[in-house]
Amino acid sequence: MTQPEDRPELAPNQTPGLVCSHNHFYSALARGMPAPPRTPTSFPEILELVWWRLDLALDLDLIEWSAKLAALTALESGCTAIIDHHESPNAIEGSLSVIADACAEVGVRVNCAYGITDRHGPEGAAAGLAENDRFLSTGGRGMVGLHAAFTCEPDTIAAAAELAERHGVGVHVHVAEGEVDTWRRLQGHTNDRWLLIHGVHLPDDHGLAGTIVHNPRSNMNNAVGYANPRRFTNPVALGTDGIGTDMLDEFRVAFVKTREVDVTVGPDVAWSWLERNWSLFPEAGSDVVTWSYAPMEPWRLAYTTQVRPTRVEVDGEVVWVDGRPTRVDGDEIKAKAAEAAQRLFARLESF
Ligand SMILES: [Zn+2]
Numbered sequence: 001m002t003q004p005e006d007r008p009e010l011a012p013n014q015t016p017g018l019v020c021s022h023n024h025f026y027s028a029l030a031r032g033m034p035a036p037p038r039t040p041t042s043f044p045e046i047l048e049l050v051w052w053r054l055d056l057a058l059d060l061d062l063i064e065w066s067a068k069l070a071a072l073t074a075l076e077s078g079c080t081a082i083i084d085h086h087e088s089p090n091a092i093e094g095s096l097s098v099i100a101d102a103c104a105e106v107g108v109r110v111n112c113a114y115g116i117t118d119r120h121g122p123e124g125a126a127a128g129l130a131e132n133d134r135f136l137s138t139g140g141r142g143m144v145g146l147h148a149a150f151t152c153e154p155d156t157i158a159a160a161a162e163l164a165e166r167h168g169v170g171v172h173v174h175v176a177e178g179e180v181d182t183w184r185r186l187q188g189h190t191n192d193r194w195l196l197i198h199g200v201h202l203p204d205d206h207g208l209a210g211t212i213v214h215n216p217r218s219n220m221n222n223a224v225g226y227a228n229p230r231r232f233t234n235p236v237a238l239g240t241d242g243i244g245t246d247m248l249d250e251f252r253v254a255f256v257k258t259r260e261v262d263v264t265v266g267p268d269v270a271w272s273w274l275e276r277n278w279s280l281f282p283e284a285g286s287d288v289v290t291w292s293y294a295p296m297e298p299w300r301l302a303y304t305t306q307v308r309p310t311r312v313e314v315d316g317e318v319v320w321v322d323g324r325p326t327r328v329d330g331d332e333i334k335a336k337a338a339e340a341a342q343r344l345f346a347r348l349e350s351f
Pocket of ligand 1: 022023024085197
């Protein structure tokens, strides 16, 4: 296994902390939510009938419990660093700090971004921009978030790119996830620090700079098509798009998708995407996860399910051991998150 530099010597049953390069912690409470008013028949309808109702219902308390639950789940999966993309149109100000504080309490690393969008008019876009600026200005670890080019006016995209430049960070944005997308609006703004999420419908010669983050399980779940990221010259990393933080599992899914279109492909390709995550969150390279299996090699892990961490060390501190977090009461978080989920489900009725 290729290891990040400056990391501790690892045993065959150990890896650095795994990284998830695209997540939505706010979706952690969504499981079990009431069915939408009607069954979505396309990706745009999935957004309108499920996610754009759910994000409207979020308040800061719900964001806190979803983030704590998601952070706990990350440790359960040996994932010590998450690049999160957040949206809560009715609770924008302060939302990124709530997520960062929740993760700090549990003991996982997080990179936060608020997904700016014009879906709620120019005031909504301005508030999203301001939240990214506030969080980054106060020393928060993050990027500038944009929902997607197709929900943002060109001026909003330019403002986000300018804000990111001012803070010396990249922009974290969904790109060409569905067939109908205005990704060309991003041309002329991108650089190597940008995270381009999905890229399913990007042409090979799209001309955008940045790392493409592949989320194969989510793409299948939304029936948007296969990104086939091997075709790009951009670096490729791996995320879950909010369906947990089990990066070994996402690696397996990414691997079988490559095999589905080319049976000669080995697991080294999907594994290289998982390894690329460390370049986006280098601190996780010094975290140490001890696993229930050895050796932690791609050909073995591609076909070995149920590999679990037995011990997780973040920044020199053991934060997970023998099935339990050390800093927080995991049972209490799960119970409080379950209560919060019921409140969220009740609020959904009004959106
Ligand atoms: Zn996403």
